[in-house]
Amino acid sequence: MIWLLVEVHPKNTATFVFTDLTNLSGWSSNGVAWSIGLMSIALRLTNWDTALHLAEEMKDASRDLPKTIWGCVLISSVLTFPWVISLMFCMTDVQGLLNGPVGTIAPFPQLIYNVSGGHMPSTIGVSCFSVVLSLTVGGPSILPATSRIVWSFAKEGALPSVFGQVNSYSNVPVNAILLVTVIISGMSFIYVGNATAFYGTSSGVTAV
Incomplete structure (x- = not known):
């Protein structure tokens, strides 16, 4: 900032x-x-x-x-x-941001690229920082929330019981976390096929 x-x-x-x-x-x-x-x-x-x-x-x-x-x-x-x-x-320059090579996928790195005049070290540094931030801040908050939903459903019989098990060593529902991780990672590939479908799916959480 x-x-x-x-x-x-x-x-x-x-x-x-x-x-x-x-x-x-x-x-x-x-x-x-x-x-x-x-x-x-x-x-x-x-x-x-x-x-x-x-x-x-x-x-x-x-x-x-x-x-x-x-x-x-x-x-x-x-x-x-x-x-x-x-x-x-x-x-x-909103149009320059949206029309950039990665403007629709990652607008913030595109903004850094445009502002820096195409300075690649700055752009790459910010992009890497954004990924690290997602993994260390966004991911640890999303995975517990969604995995607990899967875990609760599995305990009530709505999903296979294997996802309702709690690991005796870590005392967390590891199987539910792994399932959610696979699903979230898989959903990111929607963008490869249809960007509109990806944005529609990812923005659904705000509508709820």
Whole structure:
């Protein structure tokens, strides 16, 4: 965020950031386009889903779960809001971002590439950092949440009982975690066949 704020000159105006609406969605209604655009950012500002799925493992869920939910909302908002505003000021060429080689797959590395004037070390560094961030922050929060759903279904007989087993050594549902890992990894290949289907599937979580 700091690097972008330093490197991008001139930046977008406050009027563009806070009042302008650029509708590239294909919807004729700006209201619909605006509402759809809120979906992805709303997920980042809430971020309490994992805590709910782990409530069964809390020693005192009635006391600790509400605190955890409020903590997730507060931390996510404090970290995300300045980041989003900074990006809005620094994304001066939206079409150039979308039409870049990896703009639709990974818009942030494309933004770094465009801002740096095609400086590959900067672009590769940011891309690698994004992957590491996903593996160390995003993955560990998604896998427990989704694996606990599989584990709960398996305990109730809705899925094969092997996914309801808890590993005696680690005391976690390893089989459920492995199943979820395979499914999530497999879903990423949807993009190879149809980008629209991939984005539709990945954005479904925000609609829920």
